[in-house]
Amino acid sequence: MTHAADALAPPAHPGRLRTLLRGPLEMWERLGLQGRVTGLFAFGALLLSFLMGGLSFYTTSHFLVSDQVNAAITEAHAGAGTLQTDLLATSSPRIPALLADVDNGSGATSVLFFHGHRYSSSPFTVSINDLPSGLVSLVRKGTPATQNFLLDGSPQVAVGIPLPARRVNAMYFAVFSLADLDHTLHVLALALALGGLITTVLGGAIGRLASGRSLRPLTAVSRAAVAIARGDLDTRLRATTEDPDLAGLTQSFNAMVDQLQERIERDARFTSDVSHELRSPLTTLSNTLDVLEAHADELTPRAQRALELLGADLRRFERMVAELLEISRSDTGSADVSLEYVDAGELVRQSVAAGTRTMPESVPPPIVWVDPVLDGSILSVDKRRFERVMANLLENAALYGGGATRVAAEHGPDRDGQATVVVAVEDHGPGVALAERRRIFERFYLGQSSGRRGASTGTGLGLALVAEHVRLLGGLVGIEDAPGGGARFTVELPVTDGEEPW
Amino acid sequence: MSSRILVVEDDERIRSSMRLALEEEGYEVDDVASGEEALDHFAAQAPDVTLIDLMLPGMDGFECCRALRRQSAVPIIMVTARTDTHDIVAGLEAGADDYVTKPFVAKELGARIRALLRRARPAEDEPRVLTFGDLELIPEQGVLRHHDGEDVHCTRTEFRLLCELATNPNKVLTREQLLDRVWGYDYFGDGRLVDVHIRRLRTKVEPDPALPRHILTVRGMGYKLVP
Numbered sequence: 001m002t003h004a005a006d007a008l009a010p011p012a013h014p015g016r017l018r019t020l021l022r023g024p025l026e027m028w029e030r031l032g033l034q035g036r037v038t039g040l041f042a043f044g045a046l047l048l049s050f051l052m053g054g055l056s057f058y059t060t061s062h063f064l065v066s067d068q069v070n071a072a073i074t075e076a077h078a079g080a081g082t083l084q085t086d087l088l089a090t091s092s093p094r095i096p097a098l099l100a101d102v103d104n105g106s107g108a109t110s111v112l113f114f115h116g117h118r119y120s121s122s123p124f125t126v127s128i129n130d131l132p133s134g135l136v137s138l139v140r141k142g143t144p145a146t147q148n149f150l151l152d153g154s155p156q157v158a159v160g161i162p163l164p165a166r167r168v169n170a171m172y173f174a175v176f177s178l179a180d181l182d183h184t185l186h187v188l189a190l191a192l193a194l195g196g197l198i199t200t201v202l203g204g205a206i207g208r209l210a211s212g213r214s215l216r217p218l219t220a221v222s223r224a225a226v227a228i229a230r231g232d233l234d235t236r237l238r239a240t241t242e243d244p245d246l247a248g249l250t251q252s253f254n255a256m257v258d259q260l261q262e263r264i265e266r267d268a269r270f271t272s273d274v275s276h277e278l279r280s281p282l283t284t285l286s287n288t289l290d291v292l293e294a295h296a297d298e299l300t301p302r303a304q305r306a307l308e309l310l311g312a313d314l315r316r317f318e319r320m321v322a323e324l325l326e327i328s329r330s331d332t333g334s335a336d337v338s339l340e341y342v343d344a345g346e347l348v349r350q351s352v353a354a355g356t357r358t359m360p361e362s363v364p365p366p367i368v369w370v371d372p373v374l375d376g377s378i379l380s381v382d383k384r385r386f387e388r389v390m391a392n393l394l395e396n397a398a399l400y401g402g403g404a405t406r407v408a409a410e411h412g413p414d415r416d417g418q419a420t421v422v423v424a425v426e427d428h429g430p431g432v433a434l435a436e437r438r439r440i441f442e443r444f445y446l447g448q449s450s451g452r453r454g455a456s457t458g459t460g461l462g463l464a465l466v467a468e469h470v471r472l473l474g475g476l477v478g479i480e481d482a483p484g485g486g487a488r489f490t491v492e493l494p495v496t497d498g499e500e501p502w
Numbered sequence: 503m504s505s506r507i508l509v510v511e512d513d514e515r516i517r518s519s520m521r522l523a524l525e526e527e528g529y530e531v532d533d534v535a536s537g538e539e540a541l542d543h544f545a546a547q548a549p550d551v552t553l554i555d556l557m558l559p560g561m562d563g564f565e566c567c568r569a570l571r572r573q574s575a576v577p578i579i580m581v582t583a584r585t586d587t588h589d590i591v592a593g594l595e596a597g598a599d600d601y602v603t604k605p606f607v608a609k610e611l612g613a614r615i616r617a618l619l620r621r622a623r624p625a626e627d628e629p630r631v632l633t634f635g636d637l638e639l640i641p642e643q644g645v646l647r648h649h650d651g652e653d654v655h656c657t658r659t660e661f662r663l664l665c666e667l668a669t670n671p672n673k674v675l676t677r678e679q680l681l682d683r684v685w686g687y688d689y690f691g692d693g694r695l696v697d698v699h700i701r702r703l704r705t706k707v708e709p710d711p712a713l714p715r716h717i718l719t720v721r722g723m724g725y726k727l728v729p
Contacts, residue, residue, distance in 0.1 A: 279604040280604065282604070282605035283516050283520075283606065285519075286606070287519035287520055290607055354688065354689065
């Protein structure tokens, strides 16, 4: 992801903005596709609800306020008219009573400037000095005017009307409280904000759902890829949908796996075919060699030496072909494991006996030690495979570790509650360097110590086969340092407690 | 007198080399290149042991094996390039007594042939007669027959397997023991040899092979014979 972003970004001149944005951008990238889609949806919903909410709040409040102000102006004019008539009609009017009358009709608080006196119908609510001075001076000049202002934090609208007459020279102000309207608008704003919040959360949720749905095929692809990488080559994506976009993905993915599988199988088949084809000439060669060896004394010493060389390498060649075949069988998945229930100690003793039988006499046989607690431990193994494992480990020790000194069978660690048996083959050789311990089980891997090819070297497949056999038996291989120096190859196998296999 | 071996193998070079190596081991060897020739040759001169390659042109090794088995109890060793369970079990089902896989050395083959030719030598003056069910078995004379005198035909390997079981009635014999005593294999012999032969034997001596009453499987241990 980051690579793609880097490639798309304009080259050179990383401006200050980019430097500033790098942190958040990287965080954004790290969110993952689903996180980002969710974020974008939530942000979009927030923006939209903010816009819509703002617009509706603005129009509603504008409408309500102007409505209220117009009503106030109308009321004020009516009040002013009444007041003027009353003031003209009476020579010494009782002004507070008049103002109270006017207030009763309009619901406003009236303020009157009359003959240098100032009257307020409700001095505790609106005192004379509370009126905005700008409004007062406008009205004094003879212009009716309206102004919104705050009184003790509460919104008010004041309408000022000059009352010019022959004997009457007065200014009338009607102050209306907008507190109710303000409250209404507050509630509206709160409702809109809440709506916006809900919309944002919903947007995020829809984004998550939608991206989850659209990512589902990707999740399936990833699961399938993991299964294939694990070696389960028969894994395919199911074509569950008619969706043309997804059908394409499914098809091309499956086609890719088909080709991959075909190629792998062809490679494995090739190895298998080659090995099979080599078997016929090898049969001829080894039979002929047998005859020649039976008549070796009739040959000259030079010819005898040549025959020895021929014989040694022919046997090695034979083993290589046999081992290649064994490996290719497990590659093509045609390896058959015939499990039997056997006593662990008996199996180890027999395998070591069989493995040392083919060793040259110069290699002393190892000490075999079976932990007495293993008595009665039953392993479910393919005996022939286990025999190959032991023979190869013993041979490996003979070739590179001066011969196996000890073969030990003991209790291993529990795996998922299942007891295990560890069979260890130890030697007193140079040991295996940490860096080589994993690679040494690869095919034809030549380690440090195997660099020198002596009179008899291995086929390069022995340990690879050990790993393959043990894997087929459901066990684990490992290398440790032997106590007192040297290598300790371990084979860990599960102990069986289930039913008999036949 | 040396034993006579018939080699059925289509690859001329393998055939020649096998002939050389087996003659070196002291056998008299006849070789043919196809199953059809093998049947003709068999009619003219019956060998002591037959080696049949499973991959033959025309009549394949399995068919050749079955055809020979119909007319004779001669020991048959099949020679196969594949070690897949399927091929081996199919070959044994077709009537083979044992198998070797290519590439094999003449010494290994020689050991297999000797094991097949080995016969229980008459050790006592009084021939033993073992009985179970309505059958009687005389190991030293190679006789297996019903009480009414009717012979039961079985191969030499089947007979030896039956003798091992019958001389130890009611005793469980493991596959390892049976492989060792009948085929001459060690601990790591192929247990499938025993299983297939037991199956074949049951079809001949059990009244109902699906519900054996004499040759019983002892789960996890081996087989035993109950008289």
